[in-house]
Amino acid sequence: xxxxxxxxxxxxxxxxxxxxxxxxxxxxxxxxxxxxxxxxxxxxxxxxxxxxxxxxxxxxxxxxxxxxxxxxxxxxxxxxxxxxxxxxxxxxxxxxxxxxxxxxxxxxxxxxxxxxxxxxxxxxxxxxxxxxxxxxxxxxxxxxxxxxxxxxxxxxxxxxxxxxxxxxxxxxxxxxxxxxxxxxxxxxxxxxxxxxxxxxxxxxxxxxxxxxxxxxxxxxxxxxxxxxxxxxxxxxxxxxxxxxxxxxxxxxxxxxxxxxxxxxxxxxxxxxxxxxxxxxxxxxxxxxxxxxxxxxxxxxxxxxxxxxxxxxxxxxxxxxxxxxxxxxxxxxxxxxxxxxxxxxxxxxxxxxxxxxxxxxxxxxxxxxxxxxxxxxxxxxxxxxxxxxxxxxxxxxxxxxxxxxxxxxxxxxxxxxxxxxxxxxxxxxxxxxxxxxxxxxxxxxxxxxxxxxxxxxxxxxxxxxxxxxxxxxxxxxxxxxxxxxxxxxxxxxxxxxxxxxxxxxxxxxxxxxxxxxxxxxxxxxxxxxxxxxxxxxxxxxxxxxxxxxxxxxxxxxxxxxxxxxxxxxxxxxxxxxxxxxxxxxxxxxxxxxxxxxxxxxxxxxxxxxxxxxxxxxxxxxxxxxxxxxxxxxxxxxxxxxxxxxxxxxxxxxxxxxxxxxxxxxxxxxxxxxxxxxxxxxx
Numbered sequence: 001x002x003x004x005x006x007x008x009x010x011x012x013x014x015x016x017x018x019x020x021x022x023x024x025x026x027x028x029x030x031x032x033x034x035x036x037x038x039x040x041x042x043x044x045x046x047x048x049x050x051x052x053x054x055x056x057x058x059x060x061x062x063x064x065x066x067x068x069x070x071x072x073x074x075x076x077x078x079x080x081x082x083x084x085x086x087x088x089x090x091x092x093x094x095x096x097x098x099x100x101x102x103x104x105x106x107x108x109x110x111x112x113x114x115x116x117x118x119x120x121x122x123x124x125x126x127x128x129x130x131x132x133x134x135x136x137x138x139x140x141x142x143x144x145x146x147x148x149x150x151x152x153x154x155x156x157x158x159x160x161x162x163x164x165x166x167x168x169x170x171x172x173x174x175x176x177x178x179x180x181x182x183x184x185x186x187x188x189x190x191x192x193x194x195x196x197x198x199x200x201x202x203x204x205x206x207x208x209x210x211x212x213x214x215x216x217x218x219x220x221x222x223x224x225x226x227x228x229x230x231x232x233x234x235x236x237x238x239x240x241x242x243x244x245x246x247x248x249x250x251x252x253x254x255x256x257x258x259x260x261x262x263x264x265x266x267x268x269x270x271x272x273x274x275x276x277x278x279x280x281x282x283x284x285x286x287x288x289x290x291x292x293x294x295x296x297x298x299x300x301x302x303x304x305x306x307x308x309x310x311x312x313x314x315x316x317x318x319x320x321x322x323x324x325x326x327x328x329x330x331x332x333x334x335x336x337x338x339x340x341x342x343x344x345x346x347x348x349x350x351x352x353x354x355x356x357x358x359x360x361x362x363x364x365x366x367x368x369x370x371x372x373x374x375x376x377x378x379x380x381x382x383x384x385x386x387x388x389x390x391x392x393x394x395x396x397x398x399x400x401x402x403x404x405x406x407x408x409x410x411x412x413x414x415x416x417x418x419x420x421x422x423x424x425x426x427x428x429x430x431x432x433x434x435x436x437x438x439x440x441x442x443x444x445x446x447x448x449x450x451x452x453x454x455x456x457x458x459x460x461x462x463x464x465x466x467x468x469x470x471x472x473x474x475x476x477x478x479x480x481x482x483x484x485x486x487x488x489x490x491x492x493x494x495x496x497x498x499x500x501x502x503x504x505x506x507x508x509x510x511x512x513x514x515x516x517x518x519x520x521x522x523x524x525x526x527x528x529x530x531x532x533x534x535x536x537x538x539x540x541x542x543x544x545x546x547x548x549x550x551x552x553x554x555x556x557x558x559x560x561x562x563x564x565x566x567x568x569x570x571x572x573x574x575x576x577x578x579x580x581x582x583x584x585x586x587x588x589x590x591x592x593x594x595x596x597x598x599x600x601x602x603x604x605x606x607x608x609x610x611x612x613x614x615x616x617x618x619x620x621x622x623x624x625x626x627x628x629x630x631x632x633x634x635x636x637x638x639x640x641x642x643x644x645x646x647x648x649x650x651x652x653x654x655x656x657x658x659x660x661x662x663x664x665x666x667x668x669x670x671x672x673x674x675x676x677x678x679x680x681x
Contacts, residue, residue, distance in 0.1 A: 425480020
């Protein structure tokens with residue numbers, strides 16, 4: 001008897017008190033492991049996450065959490081070979097394994113990078129701009145995101161035992177939420193191995209990650225307000241979760257990614273021989289065969305212009321005939337086994353349902369030839385292509401979760417969009433077209449029904465990641481039948497796990513709450529120029545008020561000649577006088593900003609290492625010859641970098657004229673050393 005998988009619960013590896021159920025190799029039928037969670041104390045797991053894991057994560061800044069994700073990704077890379085080896089037992093080919101293992105590790109790297117580049121080195125995230133709530137500016141509002149004192153539970157499907165875990169884990173940990181992982185049982189041995197390596201690394205705080213190997217019965221009973229469940233699986237199971245009392249009335253947030261009848265559309269502008277025709281055919285076959293079609297994003301419906309249906313079927317059949325099926329350990333096998341014999345039976349049932357309104361035009365439902373493998377013990381199935389008869393309904397209702405797609409003919413773009421919508425909401429759709437009008441019409445028609453739309457043509461094909469590849473920086477999810485949930489999407493996936501709160505306060509107190517200087521808050525003038533201060537000395541609110549400088553007509557003329565910016569408002573007095581906004585010659589906006597820099601910059605070498613840009617530049621009042629400008633520069637935000645000897649400083653810059661009116665506002669972005677000789681002065 002093989003080893004019994006263990007759960008990682010409340011700081012210890014737990015072994016059930018029974019023999020468990022066998023988990024079989026998808027290709028050979030041999031026992032890989034056994035699984036059971038009998039006797040597991042799920043209440044202790046939730047308590048451990050809340051009391052140990054959550055506080056430890058929330059004590060870290062986003063940058064510190066991002067550093068943990070990066071370290072974890074590097075650690076898993078060191079162990080990917082053993083993950084690869086075990087992945088073959090799930091029926092995955094080498095390419096399938098790359099998608100699962102490398103894709104999951106890549107998601108960790110992506111979120112680590114996003115956390116440093118797009119989130120502050122703090123525990124609070126500002127959402128949107130400042131809202132002025134009173135005339136005098138002493139009462140303002142700001143939306144903020146903060147970590148919830150809860151637990152994230154992820155319930156995953158069997159098809160991506162590594163990526164499915166890591167793509168949910170990365171944004172949750174970055175948001176400060178400890179996670180309990182419940183993998184699909186059939187392939188849980190691969191998830192368990194990955195979690196073992198994570199735990200053994202000691203990189204994450206204790207309680208940040210726990211694992212349920214087997215049934216999670218009773219887990220939702222322990223959840224409450226601030227807890228969330230992210231589920232990937234069948235619509236039937238999703239319905240059971242939606243009806244749980246703690247989801248209905250207890251404040252538990254449920255995110256669902258369920259069945260999805262994704263489609264790919266061949267644009268009406270495409271003809272055989274066009275690059276888009278070949279790209280379309282290749283994309284459909286790829287999505288039918290990668291992971292043996294066991295992907296929630298796989299193409300189930302192939303929508304083609306009626307006059308091209310025969311040629312599309314012929315091209316697809318020819319390409320599918322070249323697909324070699326068998327044990328994924330064989331180097332020449334392109335498509336491995338389904339996850340289990342039971343899963344193969346479910347796919348065959350779905351095919352029989354589809355045959356009520358469609359005929360098989362490629363592939364053998366009985367199995368077909370294998371390059372390597374035992375057809376009786378392995379869950380093998382050849383790719384099947386069906387062609388629907390006019391008016392078919394089954395392709396829009398039945399999802400064969402395997403290497404099966406159905407060709408449907410359409411007549412006109414609107415008909416194609418209507419057919420796509422009959423899927424009742426999907427994760428992804430794609431369209432192959434090189435016609436801008438077709439692209440716009442199809443995307444706008446598909447968007448309400450899909451979480452993601454890929455437009456494929458000869459220009460983006462070389463870099464395209466394909467129809468079925470969710471990316472960390474883009475939203476993964478879909479409306480309606482697809483579950484209505486949303487995952488990934490870069491920082492959106494992090495903020496989804498956090499609480500958004502509207503804070504109303506005075507500028508001074510809002511500055512203290514957010515750690516970012518708020519307009520109207522007190523400024524701290526200093527005899528030492530802020531550019532002479534390192535991060536160790538700088539404080540939010542440190543301010544310099546510059547002397548004034550008169551802008552002359554000679555300055556304006558010189559800037560025009562020197563830069564070549566001879567726009568009439570700067571060079572033609574008569575034309576400028578007729579301009580209703582200026583009423584005469586005005587200084588270039590960039591001249592004003594350049595002169596402002598000269599007013600506030602301290603030129604000597606010091607802690608300020610570089611200026612790397614400006615944000616939110618606005619020109620508010622025209623500056624005319626003879627006007628005098630001055631700058632008030634205030635430290636708005638300080639962001640030390642965790643693994644560097646410098647950090648970022650955001651300065652609030654306000655340029656005013658001799659009347660005290662703002663003529664330009666913007667944020668100056670600089671890199672500043674953490675320490676500098678003379679800090680102890």
